[in-house]
Amino acid sequence: MKHHSTKFDFLFSKTLASLNTTSRFPLTKHYIQHGSVTVYDHSIRVARTSYKLALLLHLPVDLHSLMRGGLLHDYFLYDWHEPDKSHRLHGFRHPKTALRNANEDFNLTAIEQNIILTHMFPLTLFSYPSCLEAWIVCIADKICATKETFHR
Numbered sequence: 001m002k003h004h005s006t007k008f009d010f011l012f013s014k015t016l017a018s019l020n021t022t023s024r025f026p027l028t029k030h031y032i033q034h035g036s037v038t039v040y041d042h043s044i045r046v047a048r049t050s051y052k053l054a055l056l057l058h059l060p061v062d063l064h065s066l067m068r069g070g071l072l073h074d075y076f077l078y079d080w081h082e083p084d085k086s087h088r089l090h091g092f093r094h095p096k097t098a099l100r101n102a103n104e105d106f107n108l109t110a111i112e113q114n115i116i117l118t119h120m121f122p123l124t125l126f127s128y129p130s131c132l133e134a135w136i137v138c139i140a141d142k143i144c145a146t147k148e149t150f151h152r
């Protein structure tokens, strides 16, 4: 377990650093997700929780895609608390916006795309996870969102 965590921390720092230096990912520090948690911190929590779940349950996953998909699942790049016509129905629409933004900045794997697009299931009824990695992030997102909303 310890060995895995160390390996993960190294991979995670490397992946996060590359996102921070080669994309618009740092912008997510300016947007609040739940409570007082920024989208940046929320995304890191979701990616870490996803990995922990995969490890705990011994799930055979593409670790790199799980990590990047988790980090980019809320890459919508706006403040959804601000009243704006384009922010309406944020819950339903932001996965598509996040995927569009991420496709502009990265060459995403099919797994990463599926993670981003389906993470709001069951709210997005017809976009449901079609791989293990997407199911994990979908569940990790709900765990983190609940904690962030009620932990003050």
Ligand SMILES: [Fe+2]
Residues within 6 Å of the ligand: 073, 074, 094, 119, 120
């Ligand atoms: Fe989301």
Ligand SMILES: [Fe+2]
Residues within 6 Å of the ligand: 042, 046, 073, 074, 141
């Ligand atoms: Fe999220």
